[in-house]
Amino acid sequence: MEKDNNSLESELKKLIIDVLELEDITPDDINEEEPLFVEGLGLDSIDALELGMALKKKYSLAMGSKKEDNKKHFYSVKTLADFIRSQKNV
Secondary structure, eight states: OHHHHHHHHHHHHHHHHHHTTOTTOOGGGSOTTSOSBSSTTOBOHHHHHHHHHHHHHHHOOOOOSOHHHHHHHTSSHHHHHHHHHHHHTO
C-alpha cells in the first residue's frame, strides 16, 4: 500500500514539472512537504491555474469554490495527493 501512496506523489511531481515546464527541476528536487507557492517551489497564481486545469483533466477532480480550501489542497505535493485520494478514494 505504501508504494501506491508514493507513486501518486511521484506522478504529481512529474505532472507539475511537465505542465509548468520547469526545465531545471527534477522530481527529486521537489520536497513533498514543502509549499508549492511563494516559498518552497515558488509557483505563482498563473502556475496555480495551469496546474489546477491539468489536475482536473487528469484526475477528474471537482475543485471547490472556497479559495481557502483550494489553498490548503494546493499547499504541497502531499496535500494535493491527499486531496486526490479523498476525491477518488485511491
